[in-house]
Amino acid sequence: MRNIGVGPSLAILAALSFSPVLLAQTAAHPEAKKAQTAVHAPDLTGVWANITENAASFNPKEDPSFQPWAAAKWKANKNDDPGQPSITNGRVDLDPTVASCFPTGMPRLMTEVFPFEIVQLRDRVLILFEKDYAVSHVWTDGRKLPEDPDSTYMGQSVGRWDGDTLVVDTVGLKDITWLDRMGHPHSDALHVTGRFRRLNHDRLQIDWTFDDPKAFTKPWTGRTIYRYHPDWTLEEFISCEDRLLHGGESLEQKAVKGHSQ
Amino acid sequence: MKIKRLAVFLGAIGFLLICGPVLAHHGRSNYDVTDTATIKGVVTQFDWVNPHALIYLDVATDDGKTEKWIAETNSPNTLSRQGWSKTTVKVGDQITLVGHRVKGGGTYINFSKISWPDGRVLTPAIQN
Numbered sequence: 001m002r003n004i005g006v007g008p009s010l011a012i013l014a015a016l017s018f019s020p021v022l023l024a025q026t027a028a029h030p031e032a033k034k035a036q037t038a039v040h041a042p043d044l045t046g047v048w049a050n051i052t053e054n055a056a057s058f059n060p061k062e063d064p065s066f067q068p069w070a071a072a073k074w075k076a077n078k079n080d081d082p083g084q085p086s087i088t089n090g091r092v093d094l095d096p097t098v099a100s101c102f103p104t105g106m107p108r109l110m111t112e113v114f115p116f117e118i119v120q121l122r123d124r125v126l127i128l129f130e131k132d133y134a135v136s137h138v139w140t141d142g143r144k145l146p147e148d149p150d151s152t153y154m155g156q157s158v159g160r161w162d163g164d165t166l167v168v169d170t171v172g173l174k175d176i177t178w179l180d181r182m183g184h185p186h187s188d189a190l191h192v193t194g195r196f197r198r199l200n201h202d203r204l205q206i207d208w209t210f211d212d213p214k215a216f217t218k219p220w221t222g223r224t225i226y227r228y229h230p231d232w233t234l235e236e237f238i239s240c241e242d243r244l245l246h247g248g249e250s251l252e253q254k255a256v257k258g259h260s261q
Numbered sequence: 262m263k264i265k266r267l268a269v270f271l272g273a274i275g276f277l278l279i280c281g282p283v284l285a286h287h288g289r290s291n292y293d294v295t296d297t298a299t300i301k302g303v304v305t306q307f308d309w310v311n312p313h314a315l316i317y318l319d320v321a322t323d324d325g326k327t328e329k330w331i332a333e334t335n336s337p338n339t340l341s342r343q344g345w346s347k348t349t350v351k352v353g354d355q356i357t358l359v360g361h362r363v364k365g366g367g368t369y370i371n372f373s374k375i376s377w378p379d380g381r382v383l384t385p386a387i388q389n
């Protein structure tokens with residue numbers, strides 16, 4: 001008798017574990033019908049940290065093919081310091097975030113060393129970033145991407161479930177940011193598609209497509225991998241606190257110039 | 262002796278592995294990564310600030326003078342996950358730091374290892 005009860009118990013457990021997701025799928029905005037085709041949205045909730053091998057970039061399968069202006073910018077941004085490993089941050093003095101304290105923005109935040117947390121709500125998925133304490137709102141209520149969006153650092157994002165994969169499209173991004181830590185440039189026409197898939201309990205894989213006719217001659221793709229950290233909570237990371245405290249220049253910058261002490 | 266040599270070797274490998282991540286946030290171009298520097302001094306201030314926690318210390322030079330040094334390491338968020346807090350380093354602590362000095366001879370170091378006379382050793386690194 002004892003064995004007979006195991007199957008139904010597991011089924012109930014499974015149903016309970018999926019129930020918030022089912023609710024999220026059925027109680028969404030009326031316009032959401034098309035976006036809610038997936039019955040069992042996987043749980044991506046939790047804190048994730050970037051463990052991509054070439055983590056400063058989106059690990060492109062092949063080098064992006066640039067428009068001339070973007071090629072020149074990439075050549076300038078790329079870090080050719082012989083003391084650096086080949087895959088690393090772009091030039092510090094040209095980095096809009098490090099050198100000038102601009103917000104990191106999307107999609108670069110996905111290449112940073114600090115973790116992010118995914119929260120799944122009824123009508124959207126939130127990506128909370130430790131860096132800059134930034135938030136990406138990925139609307140899953142069926143709304144469309146705006147046709148002529150204002151440019152912002154985080155952009156406008158919509159998401160839909162494609163089987164076990166959350167497909168996130170983002171547009172409306174400011175061209176002042178770098179696309180990644182390596183310094184790949186982009187324009188305000190950048191359209192980012194990220195396919196979020198939980199490979200197993202501990203790994204999240206995102207396949208990326210970057211379409212930006214103003215900056216690239218053709219779309220290019222990449223892949224990043226993240227590790228699940230169930231025991232982590234997001235702390236706070238503010239890039240420029242040091243220079244705000246020290247008159248606009250970090251102590252490191254002053255030391256390099258040789259007049260800090 | 263062989264065991265000791267092995268330990269030193271493994272320690273060196275571990276340190277090399279740590280060097281990169283510590284400098285991962287803002288790149289390494291400001292630092293002389295071709296050389297590893299070791300400095301000893303007395304803590305005069307510990308700032309628990311972003312993007313790098315900063316230790317201010319007085320370092321006695323061979324000619325009897327005192328140099329004012331600043332030592333940076335990881336950010337409070339990453340240090341917190343490794344058990345650090347704003348009280349991990351205290352004013353008056355005698356510490357030894359190992360890391361990379363800024364280029365140009367400035368008294369500023371990015372460290373990846375800190376030790377105290379009682380044998381306590383911490384190796385801050387970004388964990389992912």
